Amino acid sequence: MNQMKPTHSGYFLGKSVVALAASLREGSVTSVELTQAALDSIERLNPTLNAFVQVDAPIALAQACKADELLAQGQDLGPLHGIPVAVKDNIDTFDYITTYGSAHFEGFKPERDALCVQRVRLAGAIIVGKTLTHEFAYGPTGDRSLQGAARNPWDARCMTGGSSAGSAAAVASGIVPLALGTDTGGSIRIPSGLCGAVGFKPSYGSVPLDGVFPLSSSLDHVGPIANCIEGARLLFEVLSGRVCAPAAPEPRPLRVGWITSGSFGPVDAQVEQQFYQAAQQLFGNALQEVEDLASQAAGMKDTLLMLQRAEAYDVHAERMQQAAQLFEAEVRERLELSQEVRGWQYIRAQAAQQQYHAHMAQLFERYDFLVSPTVPITAPVVDAREVRVGEQNIDVRAAVLSYTSAWNLTGLPAISLPVGQVKGLPVGLQVIAAAGRDDRLLQVMGDLYSHLPL
Amino acid sequence: MNQMKPTHSGYFLGKSVVALAASLREGSVTSVELTQAALDSIERLNPTLNAFVQVDAPIALAQACKADELLAQGQDLGPLHGIPVAVKDNIDTFDYITTYGSAHFEGFKPERDALCVQRVRLAGAIIVGKTLTHEFAYGPTGDRSLQGAARNPWDARCMTGGSSAGSAAAVASGIVPLALGTDTGGSIRIPSGLCGAVGFKPSYGSVPLDGVFPLSSSLDHVGPIANCIEGARLLFEVLSGRVCAPAAPEPRPLRVGWITSGSFGPVDAQVEQQFYQAAQQLFGNALQEVEDLASQAAGMKDTLLMLQRAEAYDVHAERMQQAAQLFEAEVRERLELSQEVRGWQYIRAQAAQQQYHAHMAQLFERYDFLVSPTVPITAPVVDAREVRVGEQNIDVRAAVLSYTSAWNLTGLPAISLPVGQVKGLPVGLQVIAAAGRDDRLLQVMGDLYSHLPL
Numbered sequence: 001m002n003q004m005k006p007t008h009s010g011y012f013l014g015k016s017v018v019a020l021a022a023s024l025r026e027g028s029v030t031s032v033e034l035t036q037a038a039l040d041s042i043e044r045l046n047p048t049l050n051a052f053v054q055v056d057a058p059i060a061l062a063q064a065c066k067a068d069e070l071l072a073q074g075q076d077l078g079p080l081h082g083i084p085v086a087v088k089d090n091i092d093t094f095d096y097i098t099t100y101g102s103a104h105f106e107g108f109k110p111e112r113d114a115l116c117v118q119r120v121r122l123a124g125a126i127i128v129g130k131t132l133t134h135e136f137a138y139g140p141t142g143d144r145s146l147q148g149a150a151r152n153p154w155d156a157r158c159m160t161g162g163s164s165a166g167s168a169a170a171v172a173s174g175i176v177p178l179a180l181g182t183d184t185g186g187s188i189r190i191p192s193g194l195c196g197a198v199g200f201k202p203s204y205g206s207v208p209l210d211g212v213f214p215l216s217s218s219l220d221h222v223g224p225i226a227n228c229i230e231g232a233r234l235l236f237e238v239l240s241g242r243v244c245a246p247a248a249p250e251p252r253p254l255r256v257g258w259i260t261s262g263s264f265g266p267v268d269a270q271v272e273q274q275f276y277q278a279a280q281q282l283f284g285n286a287l288q289e290v291e292d293l294a295s296q297a298a299g300m301k302d303t304l305l306m307l308q309r310a311e312a313y314d315v316h317a318e319r320m321q322q323a324a325q326l327f328e329a330e331v332r333e334r335l336e337l338s339q340e341v342r343g344w345q346y347i348r349a350q351a352a353q354q355q356y357h358a359h360m361a362q363l364f365e366r367y368d369f370l371v372s373p374t375v376p377i378t379a380p381v382v383d384a385r386e387v388r389v390g391e392q393n394i395d396v397r398a399a400v401l402s403y404t405s406a407w408n409l410t411g412l413p414a415i416s417l418p419v420g421q422v423k424g425l426p427v428g429l430q431v432i433a434a435a436g437r438d439d440r441l442l443q444v445m446g447d448l449y450s451h452l453p454l
Numbered sequence: 455m456n457q458m459k460p461t462h463s464g465y466f467l468g469k470s471v472v473a474l475a476a477s478l479r480e481g482s483v484t485s486v487e488l489t490q491a492a493l494d495s496i497e498r499l500n501p502t503l504n505a506f507v508q509v510d511a512p513i514a515l516a517q518a519c520k521a522d523e524l525l526a527q528g529q530d531l532g533p534l535h536g537i538p539v540a541v542k543d544n545i546d547t548f549d550y551i552t553t554y555g556s557a558h559f560e561g562f563k564p565e566r567d568a569l570c571v572q573r574v575r576l577a578g579a580i581i582v583g584k585t586l587t588h589e590f591a592y593g594p595t596g597d598r599s600l601q602g603a604a605r606n607p608w609d610a611r612c613m614t615g616g617s618s619a620g621s622a623a624a625v626a627s628g629i630v631p632l633a634l635g636t637d638t639g640g641s642i643r644i645p646s647g648l649c650g651a652v653g654f655k656p657s658y659g660s661v662p663l664d665g666v667f668p669l670s671s672s673l674d675h676v677g678p679i680a681n682c683i684e685g686a687r688l689l690f691e692v693l694s695g696r697v698c699a700p701a702a703p704e705p706r707p708l709r710v711g712w713i714t715s716g717s718f719g720p721v722d723a724q725v726e727q728q729f730y731q732a733a734q735q736l737f738g739n740a741l742q743e744v745e746d747l748a749s750q751a752a753g754m755k756d757t758l759l760m761l762q763r764a765e766a767y768d769v770h771a772e773r774m775q776q777a778a779q780l781f782e783a784e785v786r787e788r789l790e791l792s793q794e795v796r797g798w799q800y801i802r803a804q805a806a807q808q809q810y811h812a813h814m815a816q817l818f819e820r821y822d823f824l825v826s827p828t829v830p831i832t833a834p835v836v837d838a839r840e841v842r843v844g845e846q847n848i849d850v851r852a853a854v855l856s857y858t859s860a861w862n863l864t865g866l867p868a869i870s871l872p873v874g875q876v877k878g879l880p881v882g883l884q885v886i887a888a889a890g891r892d893d894r895l896l897q898v899m900g901d902l903y904s905h906l907p908l
Contacts, residue, residue: 310797317798339796343764344771346797 004421006153006173006196008048010041013174017083017231020177024071024082031071031082031126035064038084038128041175048156051169053089053147054096055129060084063126070124079234081124086170086179089130090137090163091222092211093117100213101133101145101163103326104319114211116180116222116239123238128176131166135331137182137215138312139163140190140400144328149382152195154425158379161194161400163187164225171225172197172426178235179225184215185304186374186404188223189416193374193428194400196418199225200232201404202438204411207239216311218353219304219408229446232415236442244439247447254444256283257290257367264297265402266389267376270422275373278419278429282448283371290363290370297406300356304409306349309338353409357435360410364434369441372403374416374428403430413438417449458875460607460627460650462502464495466538467628471685474631475533478525485525485536485580489518492538492582495629502610505623507543507601508550509583514538517580524578533688535578540624540633543584544591544617545676546665547571554667555587555599555617557780558773568665570634570676570693577692582630585620589785591636591669592766593617594644594854598782603836606649608879612833615648615854617641618679625679626651626880632689633679638669639758640828640858642677643870647828647882648854650872653679654686656892658865661693670765672807673758673862683900686869690896698893701901708898710737711744711821718751719856720843721830728881729827732873736883736902737825744817744824751860754810758863760803763792807863811889814864818888823895826857828870828882857884867892871903 005013012020023029039057046052067082087093090100092110099105113121120127132150134142142165143149150165152158153173160169164181168191171179181188183201192199200223207222214220224235237243258279261267267275279287313335319326320335327335363370377399380387385396407414412435416428433441459467466474477483493511500506521536541547544554546564553559567575574581586604588596596619597603604619606612607627614623618635622645625633635642637655646653654677661676668674678689691697712733715721721729733741767789773780774789781789817824831853834841839850861868866889870882887895 306797310801313796314798314801339798341797342767342793343760343795343797343800344768344793346800347764347768 007155008045008153008173010045010174011037012041012177012227014227015177016228017079017177017226017234020083021079021081031064031067032061034082035060035084035126035128038176042129045173045175049151049153049169049173050148051131051150051166051173051175052086052129053099053132053166056096059095060126060128067124067126077122077124080120080238083125083178084128084176085120085125086129086131086167086176087117087127088133088164088167088179088181090133090182090213091117091180093127093130096127096130098130099146101135101137101147103146104323106146110211112211115208117211119238119241120180125178131164131170131179134163134165135328136213136316137163137184137187138331138334140186140397142191143382144330151382152379152425154196155379157381158425159194159382159384161191161375161379164191167225168192168195168197168199171227174227177227178231180239181223181225182212183221183223183408184219184308185401185408188225189374189404189414189428189430190400192225192416193430194379194426196426197225197227198229198232198418199223199416200236200442201407201414202236202240203413203436206438214315216308218307218311221408229417229442229449233442233446236438244442247443254283254286254369255288255367256286257370258287259293259370259372260289260291263294264372264406265376265399266392266394267373268378268389268422271373271376271378271427274420274422274427275429278452279371281452290367296356296359299352300406300409303349303352303356304405306341306345307353310341310346313338313341356410360412361435368433370432372430374403374430375400376402378422378425378427407432411435413441415441415445417445419452461609462499462607462627464499464628465491466495466631466681468681469631470682471533471537471631471680471688474537475535478536485518485521486515488536489514489538489580489582492630496583499627499629503605503607503623503627504602505585505604505620505627505629506540506583507553507586507620510550513549514580514582521578521580531576531578534574534692537579537632538582538630539574539579540583540585540621540630541571541581542587542618542621542633542635544587544636544667545571545634547581547584550581550584552584553600555589555591555601557600558777560600564665566665569662571665573692573695574634579632585618585624585633588617588619589782590667590770591617591638591641592785592788594640594851596645597836598784605836606833606879608650609833611835612879613648613836613838615645615829615833619645621679622646622649622651622653625681628681631681632685634693635677635679636666637675637677637862638673638762639855639862642679643828643858643868643882643884644854646679646870647884648833648880650880651679651681652683652686652872653677653870654690654896655861655868656690656694657867657890660892668765668769670762672761672765675862683871683896683903687896687900690892698896701897708737708740708823709742709821710740711824712741713747713824713826714743714745717748718826718860719830719853720846720848721827722832722843722876724876725827725830725832725881728874728876729883732883732906733825735906744821750810750813753806754860754863757803757806757810758859760795760799761807764795764800767792767795810864814866815889822887824886826884828857828884829854830856832876832879832881861886865889867895869895869899871899873906
């Protein structure tokens with residue numbers, strides 16, 4: 001999909017799930033071979049990328065054996081049957097240790113699979129390991145966890161972004177074609193954008209959260225990271241337990257709102273240029289500037305922060321009181337701040353969230369999609385906390401979240417697509433749709449993106 | 455209903471709505487006469503009781519004239535047609551000034567009626583005035599408001615309890631047969647118990663709160679205060695916009711859980727004796743002791759406090775920031791405390807409330823009703839903040855709330871019935887039913903209470 005290849009690349013780079021599924025059914029490859037290829041890629045690349053935090057070859061190969069047997073018996077569980085998938089380490093798996101990226105859960109083995117993992121297994125996919133998450137998914141940089149920092153496949157000195165750091169690195173490098181991520185402020189889309197994968201945050205509530213370690217219950221989402229839109233769609237169908245509606249003819253030309261550069265914070269000029277060029281190629285004349293979001297941006301960010309902080313502290317109060325030293329320092333600092341949110345502020349944030357929902361419903365009467373850069377900068381180096389954009393030094397964590405978090409607050413489906421590079425690092429384009437229009441977003445973008453001359 | 459009469463008594467003492475409705479239809483009395491009788495009683499008693507804070511004879515008499523005309527034309531709006539009703543001053547009325555008991559709203563005239571007031575008017579009732587509320591309904595003593603303290607009809611040195619202080623005093627003294635109250639921790643039942651009226655807090659959500667000044671949205675209720683159960687039932691039907699289901703034969707003998715004395719806090723020995731004697735007379739062998747609520751009491755109180763504080767501060771944040779001096783000192787102190795509730799504590803209180811709901815649903819599989827004293831003491835003198843119970847000095851505000859607030863947290867219907875006096879001051883008996891069983895509670899208690907030899 002991208003002309004250029006990441007520096008660190010594995011077996012599945014450029015291999016779509018659809019092509020792999022065909023090969024499996026033709027008999028030209030087996031699930032055991034695909035799983036072994038993933039394991040080999042892990043062995044080769046993981047010392048550099050630190051994308052996987054738990055791998056267990058016998059567990060993975062046993063699943064693959066079973067998948068091959070079933071296929072041989074004519075039992076076809078669908079397009080993911082036999083395909084290696086990686087699972088973010090804040091999602092429970094009964095067979096792999098699940099640490100949530102935290103020393104609090106070192107060596108922890110959940111009793112059962114998360115519901116979304118159950119669905120992935122029932123669809124025949126092979127879980128080849130658990131991927132690094134920023135500690136408790138509470139950070140957008142992917143460089144603070146029990147297992148350290150994940151590293152960007154395009155330049156291992158750079159961060160992946162987070163919190164679904166390992167899943168994005170694993171897919172973007174081609175170690176696996178698909179991975180599960182979670183997204184509370186951008187945690188699927190940010191690392192997908194910075195690493196050059198397709199990352200999809202579905203509508204709020206469309207994928208069950210049972211067995212996913214909570215960060216902020218009113219903002220949490222589970223979704224796919226994939227090496228193509230079709231892969232993301234197939235995994236989303238499995239995760240949500242329903243088949244996407246077939247493509248319907250569009251009643252009129254698309255109306256695409258281009259979110260004015262700067263509305264949600266400063267954007268690097270080269271990133272903006274790369275984004276805008278791709279948006280022009282994708283949408284042409286359908287693109288119209290949306291000016292009125294800038295006035296909402298600060299309020300939306302504040303509202304999201306209030307909700308996220310209060311809900312995150314609710315989850316971690318006892319750990320903060322009894323074993324605060326086990327948290328990574330930066331995460332602990334965020335939780336200390338989180339404790340300060342007042343009850344009345346939380347109540348107001350809940351009310352404001354409802355108003356933003358209503359505002360977005362109105363906005364999407366005028367537009368089919370909104371587009372923006374996914375992240376306004378390219379991947380900074382690991383551990384960087386300030387970065388220069390134009391004439392300004394800006395906070396890395398605020399910057400990487402700036403264009404994604406509004407769609408967690410409002411629960412809208414949003415996808416990040418790789419649209420080229422700036423100085424050898426990926427740039428992502430984010431497309432947002434109205435609530436519940438996940439299917440259409442995936443279909444229309446699948447069609448348009450396939451024609452993008454990258 | 456009570457053998458003894460309050461010291462300060464008006465025209466409607468002992469006159470039931472049913473009897474009044476019959477007299478109106480026989481033509482032996484007119485609504486104008488009834489309304490004038492209420493106005494005369496106000497003129498005579500209100501200088502002592504301070505139950506009414508807004509009265510406007512021309513407004514009231516004009517409504518009464520209209521009611522008489524309609525009846526004369528054969529347009530009968532139902533059992534409340536032509537009956538004088540008082541409305542607590544935290545409920546909006548378009549024609550009477552509505553102060554919410556606060557200097558912040560001195561002279562304030564709402565644009566429209568609260569929905570519950572609209573319903574009362576459509577049922578033909580005559581609104582004769584607004585009754586004193588503890589400032590913003592945020593206090594259970596009824597002695598702190600823009601208009602000072604309401605006074606107990608049995609002994610004007612004593613408090614009425616609150617926050618529906620004036621409504622309870624107006625009904626218990628016989629100034630009006632019916633009044634509207636609100637109840638967030640006991641604000642209908644406490645003054646009804648202390649003044650000797652029937653006070654009914656319906657199931658959460660059964661009466662709309664539109665146009666009622668909020669105290670705590672997850673605990674607020676509107677309900678009737680009346681001089682008999684039948685009156686409470688008729689006003690509840692109007693407030694809730696539906697007719698109670700007709701009495702059904704009981705499938706088996708009643709099972710009534712007597713909440714162990716002391717479970718929710720100390721009870722005065724004479725109050726307990728009076729309560730227990732009435733409970734025995736009402737329920738006889740159906741009465742069984744419920745021992746397992748004591749272990750829940752503290753948790754329920756804490757949960758309610760968290761919800762109430764956070765929600766109350768949300769309502770008043772700007773007033774506290776900009777004009778804190780306008781609050782009565784004790785109310786301001788409560789709001790200052792309320793600001794401190796943390797977001798995560800509020801989230802936990804919401805979750806705990808759900809658990810208490812579930813726990814009560816289970817408990818009411820074993821019992822049809824629970825009974826307790828409404829208030830564990832008789833009315834203290836106005837402004838008292840400590841009172842001696844047995845060997846202990848206890849906080850008046852905590853004491854008067856102690857047996858009522860759990861049923862706001864759990865949203866269960868609860869009624870307070872006068873069951874005699876201790877040293878010349880009323881004692882109330884509280885009966886609680888399962889969620890949504892309002893109709894049955896009113897019917898069964900209406901039947902049993904009519905046989906109580908008071």
